Amino acid sequence: MSMYPTNDNIYNVSQLNSDVRLLLENGMGIVWLIGEMSNFSMPISGHWYFTLKDCDAQIKCVMFRGNNNRVMFTPTNGNQVLVRARISLYEPRGNFQIIAESMQQEGDGLLQQQFKKLKSQLTSEGLLTKEIKRSLPRQPRKIGIVTSKTGAALPDILNVLKRRDPTLSVIIYPTKVQGKDAAIQIAQAIRHANSRNECDVLIVGRGGGSLEDLWAFNEEIVARTIAASIIPVVSAVGHEVDFTISDFVADVRAPTPSAAAELVSHDISLRIQQLSQRTDRLAHTFTTHISHYIIKLTHLVHRLAMRNPRVQLRQQTQQFDELERRICKSISQKLQSNREHLNHSIQRIKRYSSSNQIPQLKTQLGYSERRLIDAIPNQLRQQQHALALQVKTLNAISPLTTLVRGYSITCNQNGRILKSCKDVSVGEVITTSLSDGEIQSEILWENPSR
Known part of the structure; x- marks a missing residue:
């Protein structure tokens, strides 16, 4: 027997895939298959493409539009379904698949059952109640992020934080977010952040995906670690329509990672605007108060000046000077009047005197002149004495005299x-x-x- 193949048993790839497809379709015929639906998609053609799986294996499935029009429910990922199908092979890629001809619901999928069971258990323990939820810090300075270093969620979060408040510090705790051991790593990252206690708030999450992709955030270890965190936790898993156990146990649930960044940060431009407004109000208030106190101080200075002993002394000194001028003027007028009277008398004597009266009149005139001369100093002394008495009286009542004697x-x-x-x-x-x-x-x- 020849050890080399002959032309009769040499296949090309297309022939082999075609023969295998015929063997599968003819050899197995129609089968009934139970499994959990995932990775469901419906392109514009209207055909359905999805995966059926159990705990240990999975298989690609297709259901053409003519058959899926007869399905009485809307399939979603996680549904447990019973399908009637033919086993086949997709020749261009060599993919083993089944072609579903009918489909009916077989209850919730295994993952959905696990989700509901864990949620019910945590609810009974009180870990989902609003009363134990903590408020996010009003002015956080450091933000912790538990997510994948290579995922799409991290740059989305960082971009939002940088845009809203560039002064925020960010600490990243990298971890797997899907696949084997992802839940354990997420829980370890949260515990690590708590042990270091260097953040004001934690964002825990990832971008969107199928139920299987997000399943790590439905694991009990992650849920209990979030519930036990001493740092407030914002859950940001998937898109707005996605819900995980982490969303329920976290202090705050954000619909997307970008929304989580919005929640934990403040728009610094708004804060700058508010600060500017407060500064303007403070400056206005300060100016108003300063003007008020300047007016009050001016009034007090004026009152003090009016009551100042030096001012009163100057006023009294002016009064003394005025009194002295009036006395001197009065004496001068009196002297002038006496002189005029004397001259008038002399003229009368000259006009009416006779030779025998001249000696007597001269004697009387001399006597009157001496009296007048004597009266002038006496009058001056009297006026000076009166002035001295008034000065003494004014000095006696002057506040400065009192101060000089040691009073205050x-x-x-x-x-x-x-x-x-x-x-x-x-x-x-x-x-x-x-x-x-x-x-x-x-x-x-x-x-x-x-």
Whole structure:
């Protein structure tokens, strides 16, 4: 027997795939198959493409439009279905597949059953109640992110955070987010973030995918780790229509990773605008208060100036000068009047005198002249004495004279002169006027006399 093949048993790939397809379709015939539906898609052609699987294996399936029009429900990933199908081979790719001719529901899928069971258990333990949820920090400074380094979620989150608040610090705790051991790694990353305690809030999540892709976030280990976290957790798994157990146990659920970044950050431009408005209000208030106190201070300075002993002394000095001028003017007028009267008398004497009256008149004239001369100094002394008495009286009542003798005048902060211990209180600043200046003091204690 020849060890080399003959032309009769040499296949090309197309022939082999065709023969295998015929063997499968003719040899197996119609089969009934139970499995869980996943990776469901319906292109524009209207055909259905999906995968049927159980715990250990999976198989590609197709259901053409003419057959799927008779299906009485809308298939979704996770459905447990019973299909009537023919086993076949897709020749162009050599893929083993089944062609479904009919389909009916066989209850919820295994994953959906596990989802509902775990959710029910966590609900009974109180881990899903709103009362235990914590509010997110109002002004977080460090954001922790538990996700894949290579996934689409991470750049989406980072872009939103950078746009809204570039000052935020971000710490990434990389982990697998799907496949074997993903749930364990996610739980370890959350525990690691808590042990370091360097973040104000944690975003835990990934981008969208099928139920199987998101399943790590439905695992019990992840759910309990999130519930036990001392750092507030935002769950951001998949798209808005996707729900996982992590969404229910987290403190806040975000519909997408980008939405999670919006939740934990503040728009810094809005904060800058608010700060600018507050600064304007503060400046306006400050200016208003300063203007008010300047007016009040000007009023107090004016009142103090009006009550200042130096001002009063200057006024009294001017009054003394005016009085002296009036006295001198009065004396001068009196002297002038006497001179005029004397001259008038002399003229009369000259006009009516006779030779025998001249000696007597001269004697009388001399006597009158001496009286007049004597009266002028006396009158001047009397006026000077009266002026001295008035000066003495004014000096006696002058505040400065009192100050020179060792006394002082003390006023409170409002400029009122203190007359009693009850006019001041401890801690108040008072001003004392002395003969050569002023001093300020603070009241440390008071001891009113009984």
